[in-house]
Amino acid sequence: MENKLKNEIDKIFQYNNNESKKIIPKKIMIEVTNSCNSKCIFCANRKMTRKRKNIDRDIALKALEEGKKLNIDEVGFYVCGEPLLNPNLVEYIEMAKKLGYKYIYLTTNGILADKEKVKKLFENGLNSIKFSINSINPENYKKIHGVDCFNIVYQNLRDAYDVRNNSFKNCKIYVSYIKTKYNNFDDKEIKKKFSNYCDEIFIQQVRNQGGLISNIQSIKIDNLKITFPCYYPFNTVVITCEGYISACCMDFQNYLVYGDLNKDCLENIWNNNLIKKFRQLQMSGKLEKTICNNCINNTFDKCEPLDEKYSKVINYKNWENE
Ligand code: SF4
Numbered sequence: 197m198e199n200k201l202k203n204e205i206d207k208i209f210q211y212n213n214n215e216s217k218k219i220i221p222k223k224i225m226i227e228v229t230n231s232c233n234s235k236c237i238f239c240a241n242r243k244m245t246r247k248r249k250n251i252d253r254d255i256a257l258k259a260l261e262e263g264k265k266l267n268i269d270e271v272g273f274y275v276c277g278e279p280l281l282n283p284n285l286v287e288y289i290e291m292a293k294k295l296g297y298k299y300i301y302l303t304t305n306g307i308l309a310d311k312e313k314v315k316k317l318f319e320n321g322l323n324s325i326k327f328s329i330n331s332i333n334p335e336n337y338k339k340i341h342g343v344d345c346f347n348i349v350y351q352n353l354r355d356a357y358d359v360r361n362n363s364f365k366n367c368k369i370y371v372s373y374i375k376t377k378y379n380n381f382d383d384k385e386i387k388k389k390f391s392n393y394c395d396e397i398f399i400q401q402v403r404n405q406g407g408l409i410s411n412i413q414s415i416k417i418d419n420l421k422i423t424f425p426c427y428y429p430f431n432t433v434v435i436t437c438e439g440y441i442s443a444c445c446m447d448f449q450n451y452l453v454y455g456d457l458n459k460d461c462l463e464n465i466w467n468n469n470l471i472k473k474f475r476q477l478q479m480s481g482k483l484e485k486t487i488c489n490n491c492i493n494n495t496f497d498k499c500e501p502l503d504e505k506y507s508k509v510i511n512y513k514n515w516e517n518e
């Protein structure tokens with residue numbers, strides 16, 4: 197882990213000292229859909245004002261092909277929605293595998309991850325699946341996720357673990373748990389509930405998602421320390437369901453979009469002036485008026501998009517009621 201971190205820092209340091217040197221993205225994340233079948237209290241998805249849609253098939257395939265040409269080895273099929281709602285997901289995973297991606301993964305709320313579906317995902321090349329389960333009992337799950345699906349998800353997790361153990365021993369099953377004041381169970385209890393059915397559990401504090409979780413002060417437990425420069429703009433290509441390219445996977449309103457894959461190629465966009473300028477802002481920490489400033493400081497201040505034509509600009513005064 198330490199080496200990995202050092203490599204990232206070295207890469208950013210090189211970037212700072214030699215702007216003309218091209219940095220190579222490490223992973224690509226594809227928003228196969230921005231729809232979701234949950235309404236988690238800590239997630240901006242429920243208030244997002246972008247049009248709900250599945251990604252166009254041609255754009256998903258273009259992103260995969262061009263990502264591979266840039267020698268990217270990792271692809272994650274989730275961003276701001278629930279990936280299993282997209283009927284083409286298995287085909288995209290199969291395509292990623294054929295193109296030679298070495299690590300293919302996704303995060304799901306698990307509601308649709310029954311054993312047949314998980315088997316298909318693994319058969320076609322998925323390397324890991326992370327179940328986002330943010331409670332340990334049905335009553336509390338309903339409060340946190342906004343849907344009454346704890347028993348379905350818990351059963352799906354156990355079935356997925358069986359499927360993996362029987363036929364896909366090299367694949368991984370993870371659980372992620374976001375803590376707020378309202379699901380603040382002891383870590384030991386959380387581990388006891390899930391550790392027999394997964395390889396690892398990631399327990400994290402809630403983030404304010406670029407400021408869009410405006411009630412963060414009332415739901416957070418501690419102040420989450422976030423440092424800059426943030427790695428996302430330097431190592432991750434995020435393809436939105438509209439086919440845009442964003443600097444961050446928590447960009448619910450497209451405020452960090454810097455190009456359009458419908459109109460240009462991935463390599464040109466990854467190196468365009470807008471993102472280069474933004475990376476310099478990240479390096480210098482002068483992030484005022486960007487959503488990163490809210491993300492780092494846990495604030496809900498008015499921000500401006502990198503390019504208004506791609507974003508769904510919000511009225512910060514009305515956001516609570518939108
Ligand atoms: S955290 Fe995931 S499951 Fe919950 S609302 Fe957001 S996208 Fe949906």
Ligand code: SF4
Nearest residue numbers: 406426428444488491
């Ligand atoms: S909003 Fe900015 S600082 Fe926060 S995770 Fe995204 S890119 Fe990083």
